[in-house]
Amino acid sequence: MAPLIEFRNVYKIYRMGDTEVHAVDGISMTIERGEFVAIVGQSGSGKSTCMNIIGCLDVPTAGQYLLAGQDVGRLDDDDLAAIRNRMLGFIFQQYNLLPKMSVLENVEASLVYAGVPRAERDARAKKTLARVGLADKLKNKPAQLSGGQQQRVSIARALAGNPSVILADEPTGALDSRTGREVLALLQDLHREGNTIVLITHDNSIARKAERIIRLEDGRIIYDGPADAERAVVQAEGGQDG
Amino acid sequence: MSFFQSFRLALQSIFSSKVRALLTMLGIIIGVAAVIVIVGLGNGMQNFMTDSFESMGTNLITVTVVGRGTARSVSDDDMYELAQENPALLSAVSPTVSSGAQLKIGTETPSTSVTGVGEDYADIRQYEVGQGRFLRYVDVLRRQKVCVIGSYVSNEYFDGGGVGETIKIGGYTYTVIGVLKEKADSGEYGDDNVALIPYTNAVKLSNSGQISSYYFSAASEDVITQAKAAIEERLEKAFGSDTAYSVISMSELLDIMDDMLNVMITILAAIAAISLVVGGIGIMNIMLVSVSERTREIGIRKSLGARQRDIMQQFVIEAATTSGIGGVIGIGFGYLLSSLATKLIVALLQQDMAVTPTAGSIAMAFGISVAIGILFGYLPAKKAARLNPIDALRYE
Numbered sequence: 001m002a003p004l005i006e007f008r009n010v011y012k013i014y015r016m017g018d019t020e021v022h023a024v025d026g027i028s029m030t031i032e033r034g035e036f037v038a039i040v041g042q043s044g045s046g047k048s049t050c051m052n053i054i055g056c057l058d059v060p061t062a063g064q065y066l067l068a069g070q071d072v073g074r075l076d077d078d079d080l081a082a083i084r085n086r087m088l089g090f091i092f093q094q095y096n097l098l099p100k101m102s103v104l105e106n107v108e109a110s111l112v113y114a115g116v117p118r119a120e121r122d123a124r125a126k127k128t129l130a131r132v133g134l135a136d137k138l139k140n141k142p143a144q145l146s147g148g149q150q151q152r153v154s155i156a157r158a159l160a161g162n163p164s165v166i167l168a169d170e171p172t173g174a175l176d177s178r179t180g181r182e183v184l185a186l187l188q189d190l191h192r193e194g195n196t197i198v199l200i201t202h203d204n205s206i207a208r209k210a211e212r213i214i215r216l217e218d219g220r221i222i223y224d225g226p227a228d229a230e231r232a233v234v235q236a237e238g239g240q241d242g
Numbered sequence: 243m244s245f246f247q248s249f250r251l252a253l254q255s256i257f258s259s260k261v262r263a264l265l266t267m268l269g270i271i272i273g274v275a276a277v278i279v280i281v282g283l284g285n286g287m288q289n290f291m292t293d294s295f296e297s298m299g300t301n302l303i304t305v306t307v308v309g310r311g312t313a314r315s316v317s318d319d320d321m322y323e324l325a326q327e328n329p330a331l332l333s334a335v336s337p338t339v340s341s342g343a344q345l346k347i348g349t350e351t352p353s354t355s356v357t358g359v360g361e362d363y364a365d366i367r368q369y370e371v372g373q374g375r376f377l378r379y380v381d382v383l384r385r386q387k388v389c390v391i392g393s394y395v396s397n398e399y400f401d402g403g404g405v406g407e408t409i410k411i412g413g414y415t416y417t418v419i420g421v422l423k424e425k426a427d428s429g430e431y432g433d434d435n436v437a438l439i440p441y442t443n444a445v446k447l448s449n450s451g452q453i454s455s456y457y458f459s460a461a462s463e464d465v466i467t468q469a470k471a472a473i474e475e476r477l478e479k480a481f482g483s484d485t486a487y488s489v490i491s492m493s494e495l496l497d498i499m500d501d502m503l504n505v506m507i508t509i510l511a512a513i514a515a516i517s518l519v520v521g522g523i524g525i526m527n528i529m530l531v532s533v534s535e536r537t538r539e540i541g542i543r544k545s546l547g548a549r550q551r552d553i554m555q556q557f558v559i560e561a562a563t564t565s566g567i568g569g570v571i572g573i574g575f576g577y578l579l580s581s582l583a584t585k586l587i588v589a590l591l592q593q594d595m596a597v598t599p600t601a602g603s604i605a606m607a608f609g610i611s612v613a614i615g616i617l618f619g620y621l622p623a624k625k626a627a628r629l630n631p632i633d634a635l636r637y638e
Contacts, residue, residue, distance in 0.1 A: 052632050055545070057544075057545065057631045057632050057635075058632055077549070077550055078549040078550060078551070081544060081547050081548060081549040081550075081552075082547065082549070084544075084545060084546070084547045085546065085547020085548075086547070090545050090546075092635070096538070096541075096542045096545075096635065097542075098539055098542060098543075100254060100255070100258050101254070109543070109546050110546040110547050112243055112247055113243055113543075113546060113547045113548050113549075113552060114547065115244075157546075161547075
């Protein structure tokens with residue numbers, strides 16, 4: 001079986017006037033089903049571009065990105081949308097909930113685009129909301145909830161579509177440290193339940209909650225290995241520790 | 243995403259900013275109301291005209307003999323003969339002579355027009371006799387000094403009666419032998435302010451001393467054209483030219499008026515429809531603003547798997563719903579204005595004319611407003627659908 005995520009010498013090059021910026025500069029890596037991987041790096045290291053490519057929001061300039069064996073670079077806008085809908089669940093730093101819709105409707109949104117019938121939508125959304133401990137907030141608007149609760153709604157939304165990969169982009173960035181820890185604990189739980197999670201962060205202490213760390217610098221991988229060995233290796237190579 | 247889902251989203255979005263939605267709809271509301279009132283007004287005018295023409299008799303054919311300076315002429319006998327020879331086409335004929343004589347009742351001089359007519363005039367003009375009797379052939383033949391008065395004259399000067407009273411016409415004393423039933427509204431300016439005398443008398447009272455016009459009644463509505471042709475043929479033979487007379491049928495006149503009104507209404511409605519287009523541009527404007535305000539929402543939806551056509555559909559349906567609701571409000575508003583206009587017309591003009599919006603114009607106005615929403619919603623929706631999800635998600 002093909003790996004879930006496979007980068008084959010992926011480049012993302014932006015042209016700014018006369019200069020070329022290599023946001024992703026020849027990355028190759030694989031992520032298997034059931035892994036909990038943190039992609040970590042300073043701003044400008046290319047981790048956001050990496051996430052956009054993994055999340056099928058963007059396509060590589062060169063190289064191949066295979067998601068469950070399928071080359072995503074050849075697909076058009078609507079095919080990418082369909083893949084995001086079926087295979088990916090996003091968790092954003094700013095939660096990105098739809099403010100005019102209730103919590104339940106927010107969680108149902110991706111199921112609506114998937115064409116899931118109403119009764120099933122309701123049932124699945126309620127189930128995932130119960131999973132993140134918000135079964136009593138179905139009718140609330142996002143603005144009525146705390147930051148931690150809103151982030152849990154967005155986790156429920158990511159889970160509702162039964163995605164192959166959950167992509168979490170700085171999920172604790174807008175939260176205080178305690179609720180941040182709760183959200184991370186929830187992600188670890190989800191990983192133990194068999195979900196594949198890719199966490200993008202600049203914060204090393206958060207990255208270490210994952211099993212595996214991929215550290216980027218200037219668009220290249222400078223470390224790829226178990227989280228617990230990362231500190232020693234990076235320090236030995238003269239990298240800095242956050 | 244299903245149509246129904248998009249529709250629900252559209253309603254949610256419209257109701258979350260009601261004032262803005264209302265302002266957006268304003269152009270459409272005004273446009274639709276204007277179209278409905280104008281078409282209603284035209285429709286009312288048409289009904290009013292048809293009614294008044296029908297009260298004159300749609301089978302009516304009027305012949306006017308213009309002065310021509312030759313010895314050739316037609317006499318009343320010729321015209322009666324014409325009617326008798328063509329019973330299938332012409333059912334009745336009556337000369338009409340405007341005497342120009344002054345009517346005097348006691349010491350008063352009413353504005354009543356004194357017209358000389360034949361014994362069939364009542365049938366042709368659809369007058370009914372309320373009291374006494376109408377003129378008879380013998381009255382005409384013997385030039386009896388008798389007259390029939392309209393309901394206005396009867397009400398004003400004889401307390402609703404009048405039979406047996408005497409009045410003076412051009413210095414001669416006439417006896418009232420009949421009172422006509424109300425035909426219009428018993429007003430001063432209408433068919434009820436009349437005094438009818440034998441045309442043989444009226445000819446003597448008039449300046450020209452000649453009969454200048456005839457009223458024919460066609461046997462039925464279906465033979466009006468043939469009847470008219472028969473009259474024209476006879477007159478042509480008599481005068482040797484077709485410039486000395488004119489023959490007009492009421493139904494023809496009604497058709498011409500109808501055509502003119504229709505052209506006028508169409509032009510006015512088209513002008514009103516311009517405001518629908520302006521309203522559509524207003525919707526486009528707000529939708530463009532709305533798309534940039536909701537860039538982040540669009541980004542979120544795209545990250546959740548919305549395809550271009552899902553986003554497109556959402557915004558097009560929102561625009562169509564906005565203008566559709568505007569259309570419905572405009573229809574209500576148009577109805578309100580129509581009934582107000584009806585009251586105003588009745589109060590100011592004393593005419594029984596109703597501004598009646600037609601079902602067709604309502605359906606059309608609603609259809610056009612929805613279509614305008616789709617048309618002008620298309621561009622903003624396309625802009626929304628094409629947004630790059632990464633930029634849209636990052637948009638503050």
